Amino acid sequence: MFFSSVLLFFPLMSALHDFHVSGCDYNCTDKPVFTPSSLVVKYGDPTSATCVACNNSCQGTVSGLETSQGVVTENGTTLVWTVDRITEWDSTVTCYYSTADKQCCTDLDVTVYQAPEHVSISFVHHTGPMVEGHQYQLQCTVENVAPAKHLVVTFYRGETVLDQLQSESSERYKPVNETFTLNINASKEDNGAQFRCEAKLELGPEGPQPPPVVKSENITATVNYGPKLLVSANENIQIKQGDTLSLNCSSEGNPSPSYSWKLPDGRASSSSDSVLIIQSVGSDQGGNYVCTISNKVGTDTVNYSVDVQATWPPYATALIVIAVLILIGLIGYILYKRKRTGHLSGQV
Numbered sequence: 001m002f003f004s005s006v007l008l009f010f011p012l013m014s015a016l017h018d019f020h021v022s023g024c025d026y027n028c029t030d031k032p033v034f035t036p037s038s039l040v041v042k043y044g045d046p047t048s049a050t051c052v053a054c055n056n057s058c059q060g061t062v063s064g065l066e067t068s069q070g071v072v073t074e075n076g077t078t079l080v081w082t083v084d085r086i087t088e089w090d091s092t093v094t095c096y097y098s099t100a101d102k103q104c105c106t107d108l109d110v111t112v113y114q115a116p117e118h119v120s121i122s123f124v125h126h127t128g129p130m131v132e133g134h135q136y137q138l139q140c141t142v143e144n145v146a147p148a149k150h151l152v153v154t155f156y157r158g159e160t161v162l163d164q165l166q167s168e169s170s171e172r173y174k175p176v177n178e179t180f181t182l183n184i185n186a187s188k189e190d191n192g193a194q195f196r197c198e199a200k201l202e203l204g205p206e207g208p209q210p211p212p213v214v215k216s217e218n219i220t221a222t223v224n225y226g227p228k229l230l231v232s233a234n235e236n237i238q239i240k241q242g243d244t245l246s247l248n249c250s251s252e253g254n255p256s257p258s259y260s261w262k263l264p265d266g267r268a269s270s271s272s273d274s275v276l277i278i279q280s281v282g283s284d285q286g287g288n289y290v291c292t293i294s295n296k297v298g299t300d301t302v303n304y305s306v307d308v309q310a311t312w313p314p315y316a317t318a319l320i321v322i323a324v325l326i327l328i329g330l331i332g333y334i335l336y337k338r339k340r341t342g343h344l345s346g347q348v
Contacts, residue, residue, distance in 0.1 A: 024096060024105030030054045031104050032063075032095035038109035040207040041086050043146070049108055051095035053077040063097035086112055089146060089173035114175050115212035116151075116199045117144040121219055129254075130186040131297060132225035138182045140197035140216065146175040153180045154198045157190070191223040191254055226298025227251040238307045245281040249291035249302045250274040262290040264306070283310050 032053045041047045053063035054077055063079070065072045069091065070083035081093060093108040123130075124137040140153050148169035155162040165180045180197070184190070200213045230250045239245055251257050251274065261269035261276050264287025269276060274293075278285060286308035293300045 024094070024103050026105055026107075028102075028104035030056055032097065032106040034095060034106060034108045036206070038111070038206055040111045040113060040203050041091075042208075043089070043112050043114045044085055044087065046082075046084050047086055047110075048080065048082045049093070051079045051081070051106070051108070053079065053095060053097045054104070061097050061099045064095075066092075066094040066096065068092065081108075088112070089175075111147065111150075111203065111207075112173070113150070113201055113203060113207070114144065114146045115201060116142045116214040119143070119197060119199045119214045119216045121195060121197045121216040123219075124181065129222040129224045130190070132186055132188055132223055135183055135185050138184060138195060138197075140180045140182075140199070142178045142180070142199040142214075144175045145178065145199065145201065147171070147173055148176050148178055150201050150203055151178060152200050152202055153178075154200070155180075155182045156196050156198070157193050186221070186223045188223060188225040188228065188254070190221050191225065193221050194218040195221060222254075224254050224295075224297050227253040227257040227293040227295060227300045229293075229300065229302065233302045233304070235303055236305050236307075238309060239281060240309050241283050241311050242280050245276075245278040245285070245306065247276040247289055247291065247304050247306075248274065249293060251293045251300070253293075253295045253297065255295045255297075257293045257295045260292045260294075262292070264288055281306075281308055283308050 032051050035050045035052075039047055039049060051065055054061075063077050064074075065079040065081055067081060069086065069088050070081055073080040073082070077097070079095060089112050091110040091112055093110060094105050095108070096103055096105040098104075120141045120143075122139050122141075124139045126136055130136055138155060140155065142151065142153065145151055148167045148171050151167040151169075152164060153167075154164045162184070163182050165182075167178055167180075169176055169178060196216050196218045198213055198215045200211050201207070202211050228251055230252055231248050233249060237245075237247075247261075249259065259272055259274050261271050263269055264285065274291075276289065276291070286306050289304040289306060291302045291304070293302070
């Protein structure tokens with residue numbers, strides 16, 4: 001009779017032990033508890049967790065821990081899971097206990113991660129200088145990162161954040177390569193600017209702090225742009241005859257602009273400088289002056305209307321003064337003569 005009972009006991013225990021294969025109840029009152037409740041582990045690193053299968057309701061039942069890697073050590077209803085080197089991206093760990101009519105389970109939340117192996121930035125389908133006002137696309141490539149759903153990429157111009165993008169990859173566990181793009185409109189301020197991107201795994205408070213960040217190298221942008229006037233052009237100028245006329249249309253541009261001048265008589269000036277200087281301007285040199293500024297991106301013009309005001313030469317003033325003095329002297333002499341003549345007539 002005893003032998004029959006033993007034969008019945010072992011098949012029953014075997015059936016209870018294998019019962020977890022068919023299904024789990026995750027809403028039990030007295031369900032297994034993991035410590036810690038979740039793990040974030042770098043691929044290839046060791047890890048461990050402890051499960052108390054139950055406190056009261058599982059006494060005399062079968063308990064266990066189901067996993068595809070590592071070692072499980074049992075001490076009553078307490079089970080310790082230890083892995084020397086985690087090598088599976090989808091690590092499922094289930095702690096359970098089984099009775100004749102139910103199985104109660106808890107899964108350990110395990111996130112296996114790998115920081116990006118390499119991050120690079122480039123312009124899509126473009127090399128060489130950009131042109132102001134045109135749109136270009138920056139691309140950030142992140143290689144061999146997991147899990148992608150936690151990946152955030154940030155684009156920078158210098159230290160200024162341009163945009164931050166979240167991965168939309170459907171791969172939940174294994175490492176993937178991800179690309180992110182950002183459109184920019186080139187401006188002259190971008191000439192010489194450095195662009196880069198950074199890839200960060202935001203794994204929550206259980207993950208490494210601070211979160212692992214991998215940066216790309218900087219790429220320096222070259223932007224060609226048309227002439228931009230550097231001075232406030234005084235387009236209506238009044239100047240005295242004989243003074244120095246100076247017209248300034250200094251500009252910046254990439255490539256550096258060239259200059260040409262057209263004189264009031266329609267002739268081209270021999271000057272190719274940004275400043276046109278005429279010493280001792282003459283009255284016949286007034287009129288419309290045109291400065292043309294150009295490079296391979298664009299052309300700009302500045303018009304100057306110059307009014308030359310005539311002045312008396314120094315010798316003319318001296319002549320007038322002498323003439324006035326002579327006139328005064330002559331008038332004085334005439335008056336004197338008349339007075340003298342009248343006096344003599346009275347004496348006779």
